[in-house]
Amino acid sequence: DAGVIQSPRHEVTEMGQEVTLRCKPISGHNSLFWYRQTMMRGLELLIYFNNNVPIDDSGMPEDRFSAKMPNASFSTLKIQPSEPRDSAVYFCASSLNRDQPQHFGDGTRLSIL
Amino acid sequence: GNSVTQMEGPVTLSEEAFLTINCTYTATGYPSLFWYVQYPGEGLQLLLKATKADDKGSNKGFEATYRKETTSFHLEKGSVQVSDSAVYFCALTTQTGANNLFFGTGTRLTVIP
Numbered sequence: 001d002a003g004v005i006q007s008p009r010h011e012v013t014e015m016g017q018e019v020t021l022r023c024k025p026i027s028g029h030n031s032l033f034w035y036r037q038t039m040m041r042g043l044e045l046l047i048y049f050n051n052n053v054p055i056d057d058s059g060m061p062e063d064r065f066s067a068k069m070p071n072a073s074f075s076t077l078k079i080q081p082s083e084p085r086d087s088a089v090y091f092c093a094s095s096l097n098r099d100q101p102q103h104f105g106d107g108t109r110l111s112i113l
Numbered sequence: 114g115n116s117v118t119q120m121e122g123p124v125t126l127s128e129e130a131f132l133t134i135n136c137t138y139t140a141t142g143y144p145s146l147f148w149y150v151q152y153p154g155e156g157l158q159l160l161l162k163a164t165k166a167d168d169k170g171s172n173k174g175f176e177a178t179y180r181k182e183t184t185s186f187h188l189e190k191g192s193v194q195v196s197d198s199a200v201y202f203c204a205l206t207t208q209t210g211a212n213n214l215f216f217g218t219g220t221r222l223t224v225i226p
Contacts, residue, residue: 004156033213033214042216042217042218042219043157043202043216043219045213045214048213056213091156091157093156093157101147101159101162102159102214103159104149104156104157104158105156106154106155106156107155107156
């Protein structure tokens with residue numbers, strides 16, 4: 001079975017540009033999570049969806065960040081405008097339900113110059 | 114609130130040495146406990162889990178026992194290999210709401226031949 005698929009794997013762009021990160025969860029999983037990993041702050045939950053509905057976005061740093069899940073097989077995390085401090089590895093994870101472990105994608109390494 | 118405190122690294126061991134990585138937690142309600150492993154350039158992979166007190170999770174020679182009385186979930190392996198070099202994350206979820214993970218800061222393990 002395919003795991004969680006994220007794209008792109010790497011993104012380098014200049015500050016001020018819009019960045020869109022993509023995630024395809026494992027088929028049949030109804031919970032989806034976006035995390036950010038930095039050296040300073042470790043792994044932080046940004047937002048999670050249950051059955052395509054955002055449940056908690058309290059971890060989203062500010063209004064420049066937005067996330068959508070238009071259907072059960074696709075989610076995006078958008079940063080507009082991007083800033084150098086947004087540089088991090090962004091992970092997407094999905095789980096079958098609340099009682100099952102999360103499966104992580106390989107992450108998107110984002111560098112904002 | 115919910116939080117995980119784990120042993121700070123980095124940890125460097127010789128091959129075949131005994132490994133312990135300490136993890137303690139605080140949680141509202143009755144948490145499930147996890148260890149995730151992150152190999153270089155990859156996402157997090159579930160290593161093992163335990164969902165109730167005195168349960169022992171095990172996988173690939175790693176073990177951890179859910180100790181409610183000491184609120185701990187220490188990771189152990191009797192004989193580490195070079196291929197175990199990675200970052201290890203202790204994490205918990207609670208039984209209420211969605212199963213968003215609360216992570217420790219991670220412990221980097223390097224095993225030298």
